[in-house]
Amino acid sequence: MASVKIVLPGDIIDTRREEDTTQQESNVEDEATVIRLGPGLVQSSEAVSAVTAGVLHSNSETNRWWVAGNKRRYVAAVGEPVVGVVVARHGEGYRVDIGSAHDALLPHLAFEGATKRNKPNLAVGTVVYGRVVVANSVMDPEIECYNSNTGKSEGYGELSEGFMFKCSLGLARRLIDTKAPVLAALGNGVPFEVAVGVNGRVWVNAGSVATTILVANAIRNSEYLDAKQCRQMVKELLEKQ
Amino acid sequence: MVAEIGPSNIESAFLLEALKKGTRVDGRGIYDYRTLKISCGPTYGLAEVQLGQTRVLARVSCEVTRPFPDRPTEGIVLFNTELSSMAGFGLDSSRSSTQEVAISRMVERVIKQSRAIDSEALCILAGEKVWTIRIDVHFLDHGGNLIDAASIAAIAALKHFRRPDVTIDGEEAIIHDVRERNPVPLSIHHTPICVTFGFFGASGDMLVLDPTLLEEQVQVSSFTITLNSHREICALNKAGGIPLSPDQIQRCTQVALAKVDEVNEKIQLALKASTA
Numbered sequence: 111m112a113s114v115k116i117v118l119p120g121d122i123i124d125t126r127r128e129e130d131t132t133q134q135e136s137n138v139e140d141e142a143t144v145i146r147l148g149p150g151l152v153q154s155s156e157a158v159s160a161v162t163a164g165v166l167h168s169n170s171e172t173n174r175w176w177v178a179g180n181k182r183r184y185v186a187a188v189g190e191p192v193v194g195v196v197v198a199r200h201g202e203g204y205r206v207d208i209g210s211a212h213d214a215l216l217p218h219l220a221f222e223g224a225t226k227r228n229k230p231n232l233a234v235g236t237v238v239y240g241r242v243v244v245a246n247s248v249m250d251p252e253i254e255c256y257n258s259n260t261g262k263s264e265g266y267g268e269l270s271e272g273f274m275f276k277c278s279l280g281l282a283r284r285l286i287d288t289k290a291p292v293l294a295a296l297g298n299g300v301p302f303e304v305a306v307g308v309n310g311r312v313w314v315n316a317g318s319v320a321t322t323i324l325v326a327n328a329i330r331n332s333e334y335l336d337a338k339q340c341r342q343m344v345k346e347l348l349e350k351q
Numbered sequence: 352m353v354a355e356i357g358p359s360n361i362e363s364a365f366l367l368e369a370l371k372k373g374t375r376v377d378g379r380g381i382y383d384y385r386t387l388k389i390s391c392g393p394t395y396g397l398a399e400v401q402l403g404q405t406r407v408l409a410r411v412s413c414e415v416t417r418p419f420p421d422r423p424t425e426g427i428v429l430f431n432t433e434l435s436s437m438a439g440f441g442l443d444s445s446r447s448s449t450q451e452v453a454i455s456r457m458v459e460r461v462i463k464q465s466r467a468i469d470s471e472a473l474c475i476l477a478g479e480k481v482w483t484i485r486i487d488v489h490f491l492d493h494g495g496n497l498i499d500a501a502s503i504a505a506i507a508a509l510k511h512f513r514r515p516d517v518t519i520d521g522e523e524a525i526i527h528d529v530r531e532r533n534p535v536p537l538s539i540h541h542t543p544i545c546v547t548f549g550f551f552g553a554s555g556d557m558l559v560l561d562p563t564l565l566e567e568q569v570q571v572s573s574f575t576i577t578l579n580s581h582r583e584i585c586a587l588n589k590a591g592g593i594p595l596s597p598d599q600i601q602r603c604t605q606v607a608l609a610k611v612d613e614v615n616e617k618i619q620l621a622l623k624a625s626t627a
Contacts, residue, residue, distance in 0.1 A: 195359040209440070235360040273365040273376065313361075319369045327378050 117160040117177060123151065125158055125168075125175060143173060149187070150177025180280030184209040184309035186245035191266075191286070192253060193274060193307030196236045204232060206240070209276075209309040212250045216240060220254035222263035230268065237269045237313060239305045269305060272315025273322050279310050281333045292332035295344040296325055304329075324351060358568045366569050370557045375566070377403075381559045382606050387614065389507055389621035395534065396512030398621075400504040403563065404494030409504035410487045411512040415526065418474070418481040426473020427483040430459040432490070432501070439493035439564075457588055458488065458501045461543050461577050465585035468509065469538035475517055475524045482514060484537065495564035498575055502545040507618050510539055511625060543585040544614050546607035547575045555593050560606060576603060578611045 117123065125145050147153060150162040160166070164179030186192075186208065194206035194214060203217040216238065218229045232238070240253035255266040284290055285306045296302065302316035302325050312329060316322040328347055332340045358366075366376055375381065385403030396411030418425060432455040436442050442451075462468065473482040486508065488501050513534030516527045549562035549570035559566060567573070572592030577585040584604070589595065 233360065235357065235363075237359045237361050269361065272361060274359060274362055275376075319365070319372055320374065322365070323369065323374060323376055323378055326376070 115166040116164070117166050118163050119161050121160045123158045123160060123166065123175070146172065146174040148174055148176025150179055151175055178280070178283075180278050182276075182278050182310060184279060186210045186214065186242050186251040186309075188242055188245050190242045190308045191306070192240055192242060192309040193269070193305060193311040193313055194238050194240060194253065194309075196232050196234055196238065198234065199232075206238060206253060208242075208251065208253065208307070209311065210251060214240075214242070214251040214253045216253050216255065220256060220258075221267060222256040222261065232268060237274055239266050239269055239307070239313065241266060265305070269313050269315075272303070272313055273326055274311055274313045275326050275330065276311055277330060278333065279308065281329075282306055282308050282310050282312065285312065285329065291337035291340040292329055292335075292344060295341045296328055299344060299348045300325065320351065324348070358565055362565055363569045366565060367551060370551055370559070375559060377563060381557075382610075384561045384610060384613075385563075387503070387617055389503065389617055391507060391511040391621050391625035396508050398504050398508035398511055399491075400500045400507065402494070402496060402500040402503075402561070404492060405496060405500045406491040406494075407497065407500040407504040408489045408491055409501070409508035410489075411508045412485050412487075413512075413514045414483045414485070415475065415480050416483045417479065418477075423478035424474045424481075425470040426481040428463055428468055428470065429483060429485045430455070430462065430488075430505075431486070432458070432488045434490045434493070434497075437492075438490040442493065453590060454497050454501060455488075457498050457545070457575065457586075458505055461502055461545060461586050462486065462505055462509070465541070465543050465577070465579075467506065467539055467541055467543055467585075469540055472538040475526075476519070476522070480524055484509075484512075484514075493564060495567050496547050496561050499545050499547050499561060502543065502577070503614060503618065506539075506542050506544065507621060509537060510542070510618070511622055512537055541579040541581060541583070541585075542615055542618065543577050543579050544611045545575050545577045545586075546603075546610050547573065548603050548606075549573055550593070550595065550599075555595055555599065558599065558603070560610070574600070574603060576607045578604075578607055580612065580615045582608060 147158065150160055150164060151158055152161055160177050162177050162179040164177040167178055168175045192208045194208040196204045197207050197213060198205040203215050205213045206216045208214045221230050224230060238255055240255045242251055243254050244252035256263045285293060286308060300316060300321050302314060305313040314322055314325045316325050324347055328344050331343055335343060369376055388401040391398045399408045434442055434451040475481055486505055488505055490497055513536055515529055516532045516535050518525050549559050549566050550572040551557040551570055555572050562570060572595060574595060575588040579585055
């Protein structure tokens with residue numbers, strides 16, 4: 111299974127594996143295996159078809175299949191970390207733009223240690239790092255800025271200094287994986303903080319303006335580079351500084 | 352429906368802090384253009400311009416029509432822009448925002464009122480038949496500075512375009528099919544290029560050339576100067592914003608002169624390399 115399979119919207123996916131086909135010819139129908147469909151795939155009657163363009167991936171242990179595509183318009187999904195900008199304040203919470211078709215709702219109490227008397231006071235235009243709690247096709251999405259199980263912020267909340275920029279969704283997903291080569295290479299060179307939202311927005315804060323710009327540009331440039339090229343690019347940027 | 356939101360607090364604060372130190376957030380110098388790529392073809396009159404993340408497509412087409420009654424010997428030039436939601440968030444092709452109208456009018460003015468196209472040469476039979484040249488500009492991606500990209504795309508498309516050849520036989524005009532006779536280029540007098548500057552700070556003392564989308568959202572004033580390769584000023588545009596001093600205007604003009612020569616060279620190279 112070394113070849114890369116690229117699918118387009120509407121393609122029917124054959125989820126049987128090469129090792130299985132020979133057995134299926136000789137054996138009688140075994141119990142049907144359960145296949146889990148991840149992003150980019152839907153089931154229409156008996157067939158599985160792709161709805162996004164991208165590379166088809168599968169995990170043989172969990173039997174999970176998904177399509178890794180690259181777009182710039184975000185569709186909210188539960189549990190994903192996102193970087194948002196407050197656009198309005200309402201009675202029950204804030205309206206936060208997370209790049210999806212509808213703005214998300216952030217309740218006033220969805221912060222660490224927030225009570226009715228002790229609420230954070232965010233101005234319009236504040237950048238926040240949150241987690242999506244509610245996301246479906248019939249309601250506006252909702253986010254929270256703390257872990258509601260433990261009650262701790264765990265990195266979520268207001269982001270008050272530094273700089274934020276937009277990138278493609280594919281790059282954001284690769285950055286979330288902490289072994290992303292560009293972040294590792296930068297970390298060896300300069301100290302910085304980063305918050306990655308899978309909605310295609312990245313927040314960076316380093317000690318000085320110049321370093322922050324360097325980190326932001328390195329991350330933006332790393333979109334189409336492989337690990338070796340990333341390290342080379344970061345090395346050149348750090349030397350020029 | 353998401354309306355266009357402004358930049359966040361930290362983005363504006365960071366941008367201004369960086370500018371005070373003389374740097375821009377994408378690492379450019381204040382007088383640097385972003386990477387400019389122009390490609391013409393495969394059909395005549397089609398030009399795509401990439402200015403950093405901004406992408407614009409211009410298409411020129413022609414048609415034989417009756418002239419305006421008060422201008423029987425002149426051809427007609429029609430101009431149209433499309434700024435749809437493909438270009439960016441919060442943009443909608445059904446509502447023409449003031450920004451889109453301003454850009455559209457600016458580029459139209461630059462092409463038509465500076466007399467870049469020779470309209471008399473578009474006449475076939477006076478009072479009866481003239482060429483109508485139609486320029487359609489589509490904004491594919493809004494990364495800031497749409498005016499410059501649109502003006503480069505429009506003028507490159509016009510220079511690239513070929514119209515069918517015409518022979519006049521007394522009172523008759525024979526319009527030759529492009530397969531019979533090679534199509535001929537339009538008569539373009541000069542190449543106007545727009546150069547846009549953004550100003551920041553309470554008195555507009557910090558300026559940048561070719562603002563990105565974020566810089567456009569934070570700027571306090573914008574100034575566009577249109578020059579051609581003969582060092583003539585074709586248009587000046589400053590709509591609203593804080594007032595600028597004559598020194599600032601002079602400085603911008605000097606910078607723009609150098610930039611226009613570079614852009615013209617790139618257009619020439621793109622026309623030569625065209626696949627049409």
